[in-house]
Structure formats: C-alpha cells, structure tokens
Amino acid sequence: MIRIAICDDELLEIDRARSCLEAYMQNHPQYEITINSFSAPLELLTYVAEHGGFDILLLDIYMAGMLGTDVARELRQLGDNSEFIFITTSRDHAIEAFEVEAAQxxxxxxxxEGIFAALDKIIQRIDRERRVIVILKTSEGITRLALRDVVFTETGRNNYQIVHTIQGKKMEVRMTASELFELLSQNKFFVRCGVSLNLNLKYIRQISKNTITFDTGESITYPYRSYQKLKEEFLRFQMFTEE
Structure with a gap:
C-alpha cells in the first residue's frame, strides 16, 4: 500500500494533481495506491498528528496561512518520513525544499510526465526499502524490523544495543554495535560513529561538534574526534541521496 496525499489551497490544482495520480494508477496497476486531499495546511498537519503520515506528499508551496516548506518542516518535527514533491509557481524555495529532503x-x-517520473523514482525506492527486513531477538521477544524505520542505535546497559525507531519505540538487542551495524548496513544510509553509535543519516536534523539531533527530536552526544568524518558523511548524503 502506497499512501499519497495532496495539499493545495486551490481546488482546481487538487483536481489536477488527483487526475495525474489516477492516470499513474491506471498505468501501474501493480501498485496499490490510496489518495487523500487537503485544502489547508493545518488540516493536513492535524490529520497526520492524529492518524499518522503518508508515504508521499504533493505539497503546494504558496498556501494561505503557511508555506508548503514550513508544513514539511513541521512534519519532520513530528517524526514524519514522507517523501515530498513540491509543486509551485516559483523556484525561489528550492533551497528550503532541499533542507527538508524533498524528492522533487x-x-x-x-x-x-514530471509527476510520473517523480513517482517512479520514489515508489521504486520505497519498494526496495520495505523489502529490507531483519529479524532481531530483543529483550521482549522476536521482532521483525524494517531498516528504514531505525533512527539510530546506541550501546546501553550490560553492552545491550538500544534501537531507536522513527515510531518512537526503543528495543534492547543483545549483540555488539559492530554486529548490529552489519545488519543495518544493508541500508546504505547507515554509518558508524565512534564505537557505540550506528546512525541513519536520513533522520539527522543537525550536527554540532558534540551533539546530534534527529528528526524525532531526540539528541545524543558523541565523541568529538568523530565530528569531521561524520560531517563529511552527512554532507555527502545531502548531496547524493539517490539510490
């Protein structure tokens, strides 16, 4: 299931985007796609806060009350992992779109054709990511875990590894940080940081010289000696996010 939402304060633009999506669905019957539409940014934000997010969001930038880029930033702060396709009349906000990891x-x-190409790229990536599932023996039992849902892992008590997920869950795994990284590295966005941290670059919001802040709002400290390498990895990720 691929959940797509449209947010635009012009009903004609919503209808146009929906028509494009319906045409895409007809051309790609192998995908199960649902479409929701919102005519106001706050309506979308309220829905996501209450019901969860979408896989793909088509966002107008110039909307009454709030820019689409600000909507995206709010969603990232909620821990939302949607793929954003911005649709606008101006190129002026391209840098802001880049900052919230816009797909298009x-x-x-x-x-x-522009919508179709963007959807092809995003849906193929989502499909690949969803197929990467690992089975972990945690302190609470056996868990199936999608690697794309892992924000970071850290070494906890008695050398257990604590896995933090985008859904806000934490689970303890009895293995070394290196052993866990071997599993996580099936997803190319993971990097090691020091001897005890495994990080998903996709969820890092900010890096300072001793603190990392994630889209979930969590922050961790890390060894200063790792700063230069981590900064280089993060900048490389920001420049080349294609799989």
Missing part, C-alpha cells in the same frame, strides 16, 4: 521540485504548469 516541480514548477507550475508541470507536465504529467
């Missing part, structure tokens, strides 16, 4: 930035009037 389309300028109106956009061609149907």
């Amino acid at each position: 930035y389309l300028v109106k009037p956009y061609a149907e």
Whole structure:
C-alpha cells in the first residue's frame, strides 16, 4: 500500500494533481495506491498528528496561512518520513525544499510526465526499502524490523544495543554495535560513529561538534574526534541521496 496525499489551497490544482495520480494508477496497476486531499495546511498537519503520515506528499508551496516548506518542516518535527514533491509557481524555495529532503521540485504548469517520473523514482525506492527486513531477538521477544524505520542505535546497559525507531519505540538487542551495524548496513544510509553509535543519516536534523539531533527530536552526544568524518558523511548524503 502506497499512501499519497495532496495539499493545495486551490481546488482546481487538487483536481489536477488527483487526475495525474489516477492516470499513474491506471498505468501501474501493480501498485496499490490510496489518495487523500487537503485544502489547508493545518488540516493536513492535524490529520497526520492524529492518524499518522503518508508515504508521499504533493505539497503546494504558496498556501494561505503557511508555506508548503514550513508544513514539511513541521512534519519532520513530528517524526514524519514522507517523501515530498513540491509543486509551485516559483523556484525561489528550492533551497528550503532541499533542507527538508524533498524528492522533487516541480514548477507550475508541470507536465504529467514530471509527476510520473517523480513517482517512479520514489515508489521504486520505497519498494526496495520495505523489502529490507531483519529479524532481531530483543529483550521482549522476536521482532521483525524494517531498516528504514531505525533512527539510530546506541550501546546501553550490560553492552545491550538500544534501537531507536522513527515510531518512537526503543528495543534492547543483545549483540555488539559492530554486529548490529552489519545488519543495518544493508541500508546504505547507515554509518558508524565512534564505537557505540550506528546512525541513519536520513533522520539527522543537525550536527554540532558534540551533539546530534534527529528528526524525532531526540539528541545524543558523541565523541568529538568523530565530528569531521561524520560531517563529511552527512554532507555527502545531502548531496547524493539517490539510490
């Protein structure tokens, strides 16, 4: 199931985007896709806070009350992992779109082929990520875990590894940080930091010289000697996010 949402304060633009998505669905019957639409940013934010997010969001940038880039930033602060496709009349906000990891930035009037190409890229990536599942023996039992849901891991008591997920869950795993990284590294976004941390670059919001802040709002300290290497890895990730 691929859940897609449209947020635009112009009903004609919502109808146009929906028509594009329905045409895409007809051309790709192998995907099960649902479509929701919102005519106001706060309506979308309220829905996500109460019901959870979407896999893909088509966001207009110029909307009454709030820019689409600000909506995306709010969603990231909620821990939302949606793929954003920005649709706008101007290129002025491309840098802001980059800062919230936008998958695509389309300028109106956009061609149907532009939407299709963006959806192909995103859905294929989601499909690949969802297939990478590991089985972990945790302190509470056996757990199936999608690697894309792991934000970071850290060494805890008695050398257990604590796995932090995007859903806000924590689980203890009895293995070394290196052994856990061997599993996590099936997803190319994971890097080691020092001897006790495994980080998903996709969820890092900010890096300072002794603190890492994640999209979930969590922060951790890390060895200062790892700063330069981590900064280089993070900048490389920001520049080349294609799989």
